[in-house]
Amino acid sequence: MSLLLEQLVLTQSQLFLKDVIEGLRLDQKELSSKYFYDAEGDLLFQQIMASEDYYLTRCEEDIFRNKTSELTLAITNRGTLFDLIELGAGDGSKTLFLLKELIDQGEDFDFFPIDISKNILEILGQNLQESLPELSFHLTEGDYFEALREIVTASHKRKVVLFLGSNIGNMSPGESLEFCRHLSDLLSPGDLVIMGFDLRKNPATILRAYSDREGITSKFNLNLLRRINRELGGDFNLSQFEHYQSYDPISGACKSYLVSLSDQKVTIGDQIILFKENEPIYMEVSQKFSPEEIDALAVNSGFSVIANWYDSKKWFVDAIWEVQ
Ligand SMILES: C[S@@+](CC[C@H](N)C(=O)[O-])C[C@H]1O[C@@H](n2cnc3c(N)ncnc32)[C@H](O)[C@@H]1O
Structure with missing residues (x-):
């Protein structure tokens, strides 16, 4: 391993440690959901996407499978060369429909999938090849x-930037506004963004997607504790934490927690963290949106709305926005 690469690896793991310790030292303990995705987390997320209760992937796939020509036209009708970039691409399963159509139409473009997980990028690379x-x-x-x-x-x-899977929902409303403003600042007028949003719907349907009957979401959340044990020298006892999910239909926030089942002491490296019985660690928000909230997000962050594509149930929308 080159020195530069070694320093980079060290820096990433030091950053992971810093984020974990800072989050667990807060009065309301929290962990960042961006650390869910190690190799095991990637695999569990693929199982979540395929599960009966997690409707989001099927809905967005419905859009990418059945509205491919409209999507493609919206990207290519400017007639100029473009780079296609995907933020948090994951396994790219839905994007494949669009990529195939662009290639079939003879479009000359480069695709840049960005992801924090090296493992899922390797899987995606093999699939694409x-x-x-x-x-x-x-x-x-x-x-x-x-x-x-x-x-x-x-x-x-x-x-042309894709941000699919309602990844934008893994931010609080304030954070998503800041994220979209940052995105429009980095891009240039005329650039396009295609963003997937999970819509508000029956609260029980939403809650079940994150509290699935197969228990995969629970494993997915607990896996972050396992990752901390392995990569940061932690000693979390996974059987002493339980996944709890909530959905508030007023705010649209669907939140996941891991709840400590006892008074306990956890050591991470040379740091000691104390948990009380029933104390939660806040893991992730999956925010749900109304069409009005989505339009307001676009306008308040420097975009204009070009079109919205819905799945057949109207449970999910992919919005295309142009930088002003
Ligand atoms: C919920 S998955 C969705 C994947 C894909 N967009 C889809 O719709 O199937 C989130 C993906 O974003 C990646 N991710 C999460 N936080 C990230 C960050 N801060 N920077 C880059 N990638 C990130 C994860 O590794 C994971 O592959």
């Missing part, structure tokens, strides 16, 4: 904006 050998793609490991900044600086083609 096998199913779309003609595609020119550049796997980009890193945090959303760090990686996007590099790509934007390196090429002057217009940009």
